């Protein structure tokens with residue numbers, strides 16, 4: 001079926017109050033709604049602006065990915081002019097449907113090495129080390145590559161996020177989500193895909209239509225609806241979230257929906273800080289500029305924005321090896337479609353990225369040659385070993401540049417030290433906020449990206465030496481710093497991994513939420529999406545976001561003694 005029905009309710013049918021009101025039915029919102037309504041005594045309302053878009057096309061991996069989709073599930077905005085990138089504005093993609101970014105992402109699934117979470121623990125975040133997080137990952141996974149006769153203890157076998165690993169390519173690390181893997185390496189990627197070759201999103205995994213129907217007595221999903229602001233009371237110095245103001249996306253009167261226990265904010269890294277600021281929680285001077293009454297002066301809101309910036313270097317390769325054949329030979333699509341429908345295989349599974357390479361730049365010399373490594377450099381539990389470069393070989397290219405088959409090495413800076421901001425453009429909740437990622441504000445970020453690009457150029461040389469037919473299509477003029485820097489300024493693009501705009505940290509350190517994801521100084525309000533990472537992880541962000549949401553649900557159940 002190209003279109004399918006999904007059990008949503010309209011604004012007039014929303015009850016006066018629910019135990020929990022979830023703002024944003026995206027990746028994290030779907031997880032939390034599922035987990036909280038496991039207890040039939042607990043009532044939950046999910047409010048999502050983008051509608052339920054659940055047709056067949058949204059299940060086909062290639063057609064549903066933002067870059068090859070019709071754009072109906074995406075919300076695209078542009079950054080402010082980036083002063084370190086010759087004032088270019090950068091396209092930033094977010095989501096606009098139930099299931100959120102997990103409905104449009106590239107389906108890559110990796111948790112990040114244990115050191116990511118151990119670094120949070122070492123910075124004082126109680127309960128967030130890898131040992132604490134492992135159960136939050138396994139609970140939501142089904143590892144389709146797992147041999148049931150030889151189960152690995154670090155993978156779930158009956159969870160709801162479905163994943164598969166590719167069997168192609170030459171892996172140096174067998175399983176990128178194995179916590180005992182080395183801290184760096186070349187590894188097969190895992191995907192959020194089911195056994196029938198369909199996208200497994202947070203929506204299909206956590207809030208499928210049949211689950212919402214079967215829990216209709218305690219779970220309501222209202223969409224398309226815009227949450228305008230959180231209703232925040234202030235009595236005798238005690239600030240508290242009481243509910244939210246909502247309006248149908250098609251207009252009509254606004255309504256207040258009360259939260260008997262809590263409002264849970266999961267509107268994503270751009271809209272969660274926007275929602276807090278619209279509700280009077282944020283940097284006081286900025287709120288006053290917009291005549292918003294200040295309920296809680298919290299300078300960390302919308303600050304510390306981080307993203308994984310990427311620079312593609314592109315090569316010409318045989319057309320048969322590249323997905324550009326679908327653009328250059330459109331009739332191939334028919335064969336590919338038949339292959340997918342009959343066998344569930346082929347290019348529609350979007351296997352453009354089979355493997356990825358994770359490196360620590362400190363272990364590369366000035367020519368990006370790998371230097372001698374010790375055993376300790378491999379220890380994936382140690383924060384000093386966190387990789388800061390990812391190189392993603394993608395069998396795709398800009399056909400205007402590659403003309404033939406394209407192979408792109410996407411050079412990603414995994415641990416940028418630059419930070420930016422999300423600020424209000426206006427008090428209209430429908431208007432996109434002003435997003436300034438402030439890319440390449442530090443010398444560290446330039447150095448890391450130069451190292452990554454040089455490594456990619458070496459990799460290409462190595463492929464050519466092995467006899468593979470590969471030619472430069474879009475690369476820096478030379479490997480001198482000036483030429484690489486010019487290339488970076490011209491070609492940088494976002495990987496759409498914005499995060500850390502409501503970071504988990506003490507208030508005095510610019511934090512917005514505490515270790516239990518409660519907003520500092522505001523009762524009954526939690527944030528639990530990709531905006532709470534203390535700093536951006538060196539991983540693709542959907543797995544960590546799901547794990548944060550799992551942990552949030554776990555903590556809420558602990559707080560209220562709900563069944564789990």
Ligand SMILES: Cc1cc2nc3c(=O)[nH]c(=O)nc-3n(C[C@H](O)[C@H](O)[C@H](O)COP(=O)(O)OP(=O)(O)OC[C@H]3O[C@@H](n4cnc5c(N)ncnc54)[C@H](O)[C@@H]3O)c2cc1C
Pocket residue numbers: 023024025026027028029047048049050066067093094095096097098099100101102104105106107108109110225226227228266267268269271275429495496497498529530531539540541542543545
């Ligand atoms: C194009 C793209 C490709 C990506 N590729 C990958 C990948 O391959 N692997 C990976 O791990 N990560 C990837 N990511 C990142 C990852 O998907 C996200 O980091 C993660 O899904 C974010 O989850 P979230 O819950 O924080 O936000 P989202 O999933 O974006 O959910 C936020 C939700 O809130 C809703 N909302 C916002 N404001 C309001 C409002 N006022 N009222 C009501 N609803 C509102 C939005 O419509 C949205 O549905 C990609 C992201 C994008 C955009």
